Amino acid sequence: MYVAVKGGEAAIDNAHRLLADRRRGDRDVPALGLDQIVEQLALAVDRVMAEGSLYDRELAALAIRQARGDMIEAIFLVRAYRTTLPRFGYARPADTGAMLIERRVSATYKDLPGGQLLGPTFDYTHRLLDPQLAGDAPVAAPATREADTRAMPRVSEILTREGLIEGDGALPDDREPGDITREAPEFPMERDLRLQSLARGDEGFLLALAYSTQRGYARSHPFVGEIRIGELDIELDVPELPFPVPLGRIRVTECQMVNQFQGSAKAPPQFTRGYGLVFGQSERKAMAMALCDRALRAGEFGEDVTAPAQDEEFVIAHADNVQATGFVEHLKLPHYVDFQAELDLVRRMRAEAEAHTATPVKVAGKAAE
Amino acid sequence: MAVIARADGDALRRLWAEAGFEELAELVRGPETGLVMLRGRMGGGGAAFNLGEATVTRATVRLATGEVGHAYALGRDRDKVRIAATVDALWQRPQSRDRVEDRIVAPLRAAGAAADDERRRETAATKVDFFTMVRGED
Amino acid sequence: MEFSTRSIDGGFAEPVIAAQGVFRALMEAMARPGTVHALPPLAAPPAPLTAEAGAVALTLCDHDTPVWLDPELQGSAEIRDWIGFHTGAPFAFTPAEAHFALVSRPGELIALENFAQGSQDYPDRSATIILQLDTLAAGAPLVLEGPGIETRARLAPAPLPRHLATQWRQNNARFPRGVDLVLTAPGAIACLPRTTRIVETEG
Numbered sequence: 001m002y003v004a005v006k007g008g009e010a011a012i013d014n015a016h017r018l019l020a021d022r023r024r025g026d027r028d029v030p031a032l033g034l035d036q037i038v039e040q041l042a043l044a045v046d047r048v049m050a051e052g053s054l055y056d057r058e059l060a061a062l063a064i065r066q067a068r069g070d071m072i073e074a075i076f077l078v079r080a081y082r083t084t085l086p087r088f089g090y091a092r093p094a095d096t097g098a099m100l101i102e103r104r105v106s107a108t109y110k111d112l113p114g115g116q117l118l119g120p121t122f123d124y125t126h127r128l129l130d131p132q133l134a135g136d137a138p139v140a141a142p143a144t145r146e147a148d149t150r151a152m153p154r155v156s157e158i159l160t161r162e163g164l165i166e167g168d169g170a171l172p173d174d175r176e177p178g179d180i181t182r183e184a185p186e187f188p189m190e191r192d193l194r195l196q197s198l199a200r201g202d203e204g205f206l207l208a209l210a211y212s213t214q215r216g217y218a219r220s221h222p223f224v225g226e227i228r229i230g231e232l233d234i235e236l237d238v239p240e241l242p243f244p245v246p247l248g249r250i251r252v253t254e255c256q257m258v259n260q261f262q263g264s265a266k267a268p269p270q271f272t273r274g275y276g277l278v279f280g281q282s283e284r285k286a287m288a289m290a291l292c293d294r295a296l297r298a299g300e301f302g303e304d305v306t307a308p309a310q311d312e313e314f315v316i317a318h319a320d321n322v323q324a325t326g327f328v329e330h331l332k333l334p335h336y337v338d339f340q341a342e343l344d345l346v347r348r349m350r351a352e353a354e355a356h357t358a359t360p361v362k363v364a365g366k367a368a369e
Numbered sequence: 370m371a372v373i374a375r376a377d378g379d380a381l382r383r384l385w386a387e388a389g390f391e392e393l394a395e396l397v398r399g400p401e402t403g404l405v406m407l408r409g410r411m412g413g414g415g416a417a418f419n420l421g422e423a424t425v426t427r428a429t430v431r432l433a434t435g436e437v438g439h440a441y442a443l444g445r446d447r448d449k450v451r452i453a454a455t456v457d458a459l460w461q462r463p464q465s466r467d468r469v470e471d472r473i474v475a476p477l478r479a480a481g482a483a484a485d486d487e488r489r490r491e492t493a494a495t496k497v498d499f500f501t502m503v504r505g506e507d
Numbered sequence: 508m509e510f511s512t513r514s515i516d517g518g519f520a521e522p523v524i525a526a527q528g529v530f531r532a533l534m535e536a537m538a539r540p541g542t543v544h545a546l547p548p549l550a551a552p553p554a555p556l557t558a559e560a561g562a563v564a565l566t567l568c569d570h571d572t573p574v575w576l577d578p579e580l581q582g583s584a585e586i587r588d589w590i591g592f593h594t595g596a597p598f599a600f601t602p603a604e605a606h607f608a609l610v611s612r613p614g615e616l617i618a619l620e621n622f623a624q625g626s627q628d629y630p631d632r633s634a635t636i637i638l639q640l641d642t643l644a645a646g647a648p649l650v651l652e653g654p655g656i657e658t659r660a661r662l663a664p665a666p667l668p669r670h671l672a673t674q675w676r677q678n679n680a681r682f683p684r685g686v687d688l689v690l691t692a693p694g695a696i697a698c699l700p701r702t703t704r705i706v707e708t709e710g
Binding site: 049050053054055056058059082085086087088089090091092093094095096097100101102103110111115116117118119142143144145146147148154156157167168169170171175177178179180181191192193195196199200233234236238240241245246247248249250252254256273275277279 | 371374375401404410411413416418422427442443445486487488489490491494499
């Protein structure tokens with residue numbers, strides 16, 4: 001039976017009004033500007049762009065403010081917004097080898113063309129809270145030094161020359177890259193679709209899975225071949241112009257994970273790879289993505305699928321925090337009729353159980369379990 | 370087009386106002402905002418995959434003299450893109466090309482190159498110079 | 508390869524208002540098969556694509572909907588560019604890949620069975636075929652029955668695809684698969700969705 005009921009309109013209106021008040025907080029404290037969020041909470045903005053799967057700093061900042069800093073709510077807002085816009089096309093694949101680099105490190109080679117560039121990293125900080133940052137103390141301008149103008153090849157290209165590592169990752173030439181925003185995902189899934197899903201997957205979920213692979217659940221002996229952060233030029237082919245149109249630049253984080261592989265019936269001993277590419281500056285996410293990408297390629301290498309991180313459906317179907325929050329949070333919406341039906345069922349089962357028992361069960365809380 | 374697409378909207382507006390072009394451009398399409406799906410490649414150079422979308426704004430204008438200009442840029446700055454399309458149209462007209470180049474494109478190109486250079490120099494200062502402390506035998 | 512200005516002109520002057528108006532007319536025409544709905548000249552595509560078929564294309568086609576053009580329309584670079592510029596739609600290499608088909612010469616149209624028919628699971632993955640006709644009232648009368656028609660509806664479109672009555676019975680038999688037709692004529696549109704039966708033809 002289905003019963004439609006109506007009510008709570010005034011309560012909902014007032015709840016929204018209360019939310020607006022609490023969001024603004026103490027009126028004596030200046031309101032946050034979007035430019036402040038973009039400039040000073042840049043990595044929060046990056047995470048909302050990455051998991052909202054929409055590159056637009058101001059929109060991500062607005063979402064963070066509207067969501068009172070609740071990141072998953074902000075990501076949800078961005079995902080909802082993107083559905084209102086038409087699609088102009090697919091950009092040409094960006095070349096991470098031509099990146100304007102802001103950070104680039106490798107854990108596999110000390111000396112490599114272009115060198116190790118630490119960039120604006122939290123690494124090597126002492127993780128001691130800095131009371132000075134509670135105020136607005138002046139900040140020194142960055143140091144500068146003559147830049148190396150040599151090209152900075154990806155570390156994977158250096159390893160490839162030795163022939164001990166697999167290639168970049170191929171799919172049939174005639175395959176148009178799959179798009180989870182256009183076709184409902186089906187399993188098994190090609191690697192292009194997995195990478196798209198991972199790129200917008202929840203950082204916490206992917207981080208936990210990546211960690212699980214390091215702790216022995218799908219052990220893959222990973223090394224960071226390279227992490228690079230910087231800006232990429234984006235180009236789009238359009239009908240009205242005979243050349244690809246430059247759109248500007250976006251910042252991304254790329255992680256090349258290199259994994260020792262002992263060989264199998266399908267492939268000789270070599271280094272295999274996992275790949276991570278994420279909007280903004282987020283190397284934790286890029287690394288987690290690369291570890292999960294590699295773990296999910298188990299079938300390709302003839303490895304036994306024994307761990308959660310190798311289970312494609314488990315990982316991909318649960319990586320999206322907007323889907324996850326929708327299904328978990330819907331539980332708080334009214335289920336009055338559902339619950340009445342269940343209550344009725346449990347009462348009947350109880351009555352039947354008691355009828356079958358010589359000595360009726362004493363009614364106690366535990367009996368209901 | 371790359372120079373202008375990259376340019377800061379306020380910088381373009383300022384240069385446009387200072388250049389003092391008086392031509393009116395008729396809007397043929399837009400300015401309108403939509404999405405472009407951005408793509409990466411597996412392993413950096415392998416098969417393409419869809420990474421995520423970006424907001425993009427585009428406009429097409431026509432000058433009274435017939436030249437059609439197009440502009441596309443990341444983001445949602447419609448005013449910037451409308452000006453950029455007008456600049457593109459003016460650039461195609463031989464009698465205004467030099468002025469567009471001198472007053473708008475060249476300054477933006479220089480500013481972009483300077484910003485890139487600054488970025489590279491700041492990054493270069495964080496380069497690790499390894500030096501050997503001890504070379505042991507065991 | 509110069510992009511003609513004829514391909515840039517002739518889009519909707521007010522895209523949102525115009526597309527909503529055309530969509531409303533299409534929806535009404537599709538919901539009440541056989542009824543004729545006025546369509547003011549909102550688009551001005553290069554000939555021989557008509558204002559009405561052009562307006563329907565601007566309303567329905569986008570980057571995600573491959574479009575198939577009949578040989579006459581396909582032969583015009585201006586028309587291909589116009590559709591590309593204003594809708595962003597890609598072109599289908601075969602009719603089976605198309606979500607929409609634009610047909611300037613219905614009398615020469617290939618058989619309807621060549622177009623995407625959808626699948627049993629996804630009957631919506633079929634083609635909508637937009638025909639450019641001379642008239643919806645002065646051709647040979649068709650009598651229509653089916654969902655959305657209270658008793659019977661009458662329409663007299665011309666020119667029509669060859670053996671339409673037979674082809675349409677076959678289309679009906681494929682239900683829930685099958686194609687839908689949008690009939691455009693100067694100033695007007697009507698629709699023949701796959702659920703509509705042609706019960707009588709004359710001439």
